């Protein structure tokens with residue numbers, strides 16, 4: 013499968029374009045100041061449920077792709093305020109090793125079908141059944157090799173222990189749980 017099969021013309025959604033419609037100017041100031049070190053991760057409850065359902069189907073490592081938008085005051089590398097997940101695409105087969113990441117070959121087709129210039133692959137998710145939610149050395153390498161953009165997310169879920177952890181960027185920086193929104197607190201996800 014080709015991991016470089018991304019559309020070349022992807023772009024961030026300008027935060028200012030969301031101001032009048034969805035968030036007030038005061039919310040904007042709060043949002044920018046609160047996301048200086050790490051952007052907000054916004055995931056609708058129904059997509060979270062869909063991911064957990066998929067990962068709960070088998071007691072083996074499963075995974076897929078996260079599709080979403082990047083809301084930024086600048087571009088896809090700087091000024092990122094929020095990463096808004098809009099869809100999750102499950103892979104029929106999933107194998108992650110120190111040298112490769114294997115997902116079913118049609119997963120990029122599925123991802124591309126729902127992608128636009130502002131909605132695209134923003135990361136990946138996978139399960140650690142009864143191992144706990146953490147990023148292994150292999151996971152960090154996968155993140156660095158394939159999901160190394162400033163907005164690239166890595167979500168790991170242990171569906172048995174009910175644990176989850178999020179990581180961001182090429183260096184797999186852990187995203188603190190207070191940066192995860194699944195209830196549209198800022199209204200950014202309402203389109």
Ligand SMILES: [Zn+2]
Nearest residue numbers: 138140148151
């Ligand atoms: Zn892992």
